[in-house]
Amino acid sequence: MHEETTLARMCVDALAREPTREAIEFGGDWVCWGQLRALAERLGALLRQSGCHAQAPVAFVAHNRPSGVAALLGMLAQARTVRMVYGLQSAAGIARDLERLEPAVVVAASEVFSPEVLDVLRASRAAAIALSELEVAAVPSFEVSRSDSSDGHAPPELQLLTSGTTGPPKRFGMTHDMILRHVVSANKNYRASDVDLSREPPLFSYYPLGNISGIYGVLPPLLRGHRVVLVERFSVEVWRRHLQRYRPERASLPPAGFRMVLDAGVPPEELASVRSLASGAAPLDPNVHRAFEARYGVPILLSYGATEFAGPVTSMTPELHARWGKTKLGSAGRPIAGAELRVVDPETGEALAPGQEGILEVIAPRIGPEWIRTSDLAMVDADGFLFHRGRADGAIMRGGFKLLPETIERALLLHPAVSAVAVVGVSDRRLGHVPAAVVQFKRDVAQPAIDELEQHLRSHVYATHIPVAWRVVEELPRTASFKVDRRAAQELFEGPSATS
Numbered sequence: 001m002h003e004e005t006t007l008a009r010m011c012v013d014a015l016a017r018e019p020t021r022e023a024i025e026f027g028g029d030w031v032c033w034g035q036l037r038a039l040a041e042r043l044g045a046l047l048r049q050s051g052c053h054a055q056a057p058v059a060f061v062a063h064n065r066p067s068g069v070a071a072l073l074g075m076l077a078q079a080r081t082v083r084m085v086y087g088l089q090s091a092a093g094i095a096r097d098l099e100r101l102e103p104a105v106v107v108a109a110s111e112v113f114s115p116e117v118l119d120v121l122r123a124s125r126a127a128a129i130a131l132s133e134l135e136v137a138a139v140p141s142f143e144v145s146r147s148d149s150s151d152g153h154a155p156p157e158l159q160l161l162t163s164g165t166t167g168p169p170k171r172f173g174m175t176h177d178m179i180l181r182h183v184v185s186a187n188k189n190y191r192a193s194d195v196d197l198s199r200e201p202p203l204f205s206y207y208p209l210g211n212i213s214g215i216y217g218v219l220p221p222l223l224r225g226h227r228v229v230l231v232e233r234f235s236v237e238v239w240r241r242h243l244q245r246y247r248p249e250r251a252s253l254p255p256a257g258f259r260m261v262l263d264a265g266v267p268p269e270e271l272a273s274v275r276s277l278a279s280g281a282a283p284l285d286p287n288v289h290r291a292f293e294a295r296y297g298v299p300i301l302l303s304y305g306a307t308e309f310a311g312p313v314t315s316m317t318p319e320l321h322a323r324w325g326k327t328k329l330g331s332a333g334r335p336i337a338g339a340e341l342r343v344v345d346p347e348t349g350e351a352l353a354p355g356q357e358g359i360l361e362v363i364a365p366r367i368g369p370e371w372i373r374t375s376d377l378a379m380v381d382a383d384g385f386l387f388h389r390g391r392a393d394g395a396i397m398r399g400g401f402k403l404l405p406e407t408i409e410r411a412l413l414l415h416p417a418v419s420a421v422a423v424v425g426v427s428d429r430r431l432g433h434v435p436a437a438v439v440q441f442k443r444d445v446a447q448p449a450i451d452e453l454e455q456h457l458r459s460h461v462y463a464t465h466i467p468v469a470w471r472v473v474e475e476l477p478r479t480a481s482f483k484v485d486r487r488a489a490q491e492l493f494e495g496p497s498a499t500s
Contacts, residue, residue: 007176010184010223011077015040023222024066025202025229031066035134039067040074043107043129043136047078050127050138052104052145054078055154059101059126061085061094061108062210064232067131069218071107072209076158079176083159084210087112088480095120104147105129113139160212162307172307179219182310182366186337187220189250201246202227206234206254208480212307213281234482236264247273254482255282258292258300259419263443271296276318280305282483283388283406285413286330299325304332304388308372309364313339314386324385331385338365341380344373346392354382359392377406394486396425396433401464403435408467411460412437415453417445420476422489426469436469438489440476447472469493 017023019034047058058075060082062068075082085097091114098106099120106121110130118139121128125146128139157173174183184190190197203221205228207213221228229246231238234254239261243251251274253261258279274296280303289300299321305312316325316333324331335341340363343352352358360378361371377389390406397403405423412421420440425433441447448456450470457466477488 005180006079007180007184008077008079010180011073014223014225015073015077017225021198022227024069025227026066026231031134036066036070036073039070039131039134039136040077043071043074044078046129046136046138047075047080047105050105050129050143050145052127052147055081055156056104056145056147057081057083057101057159059083059085059098059103059106059108060210061087061106061112062208062214063087063109064206064209064214064230065109065131066230067109067134067136068209069222069228069230070134071131071136072218073222075107076176079156081154081156081159083171084161086161086208086210086480088208091116098126099124102126102147104145107131118142158215160210160215160307174310178310178366179215182337183216184220184223187216187224190220190224190226197221197224197226200226201248202229204229204231204239204242204248204251206231206239207281207482211481212305212311213481216311233480236260236266240266240270243270243274249273249275250278251276252278255279255284256420256476256478256482258284258288262288262291262295263419268296271298274298276301276321278303280312280332281481283390284330285410287413289330293325302330302332304386306374308367309339309362310366312336313362313364314341324383328381328383328385330387331381332388333386334384335386339363341378341384341386342371343378343380354380357389360386360388377404394425396423396435398428398434398464399431401462403465405435408435408437408457408461408465411457411465412439412453414460415448415456417441417448418453419443422476422484422486423467424486424490424493426490426493428468434469435465435467436471436490436493437467438471438473438476438492440473 015037017033021033022030023033023036024031058080062084083101095116102124103126105127107129110132113128127145128142130137130139155175157175159171159173162170162172203226205217207217229242276299278301301316303312303315314333315336320333342361343358344361346359357379360374360376363371375391375393377392379387394405395402408423409421412418419442422438423435426436428434454466471492477485479485
């Protein structure tokens, strides 16, 4: 790479592409590079007119829309520090996040600027810029920033909220240089410089723009000239239309999507063009993994990563799958990008032998040479393959017994009628906490009684693991990253209608 290349320069060059060239498909319509450039330049002018310092942090309430992508490219082109805020939450939640961040300017979709949010901005003297379709304008009475917030001489960052892999969710800053070197330039899908990516089937991008997966799904392809089909939320029907229209060889699904595709009865011929399916962000149930590959004959290539690692640290490649796929079912592959893995005893911290389950620790060279302790249960086998078992920090303490929700969930998923399940801890006056289960059944099957599920569980787990309360739902509550929303699952048991 040329030594003068910067992330800002790449964004400027991308926005300067032929104005009529297609960039993003959204809602069935194409948005061209000229439209993205016009919004990015207008936003840049509004940021300058706001009077905020060039190194002042900008809070960006991100949504998966072309206007959001154009805004991000525009701010990166100006070498701004951008603090991502999760957009798919309540107005009160967004207001709380902004109050903690104390930004000089807030950029967000127009509907974000609720009375609660404006009250926070008024108190912090921040400017506000609203995105609407492919338009951008200052919010009346909030045109000028009176905040003296500045990051001084610190290098510009893109600050993301972690998912909690290494503890409670927190902000993680990736410098623009780190993004350039490790997210864009090192991306294995865009190493060939002589390929005209504008003629390739577009990439289907569904992870939220505000997290690391969303950044990987938007920045590398667009900066390299690859078109993107952008959706606000994943759905099987939209995914199927993408496959039918563009016939891509490489595709991806969130872990929850594999069961959704199976339950929807998608015909195998609709996946005829697909040579491999990538997935990550959460463990994939081995039963679903096995059933999907058996039905569709498409290798599932799992990976494992986190915001705190600046991306993936393991991957099951096509070559690894061809040799090991049947014997390493459910594995997230071997370390990549120079990463190192070890599994340690959760109590003593001592390294465990291959094949033993414990807490995963990672060295991610993108971040540094130190071991990073995660909150994930994992096993690394003798061949160096990672098996991600779930989170260790969600343990339920039932009296003197420590219960892992994943243990109960795996056992319930063995029942032929169960499609998805979430086990959470609910308060108990006598025992402290007890397990409760939210169950989603497969379509077109007879729903078993709760007594049958309890009897099924007793043949797989100890009596202490049997949930004391149950809820049956049409669809498990999930976050925008398609992980189980455990807070929402817990709320199902906070009212008087919980079934025990």
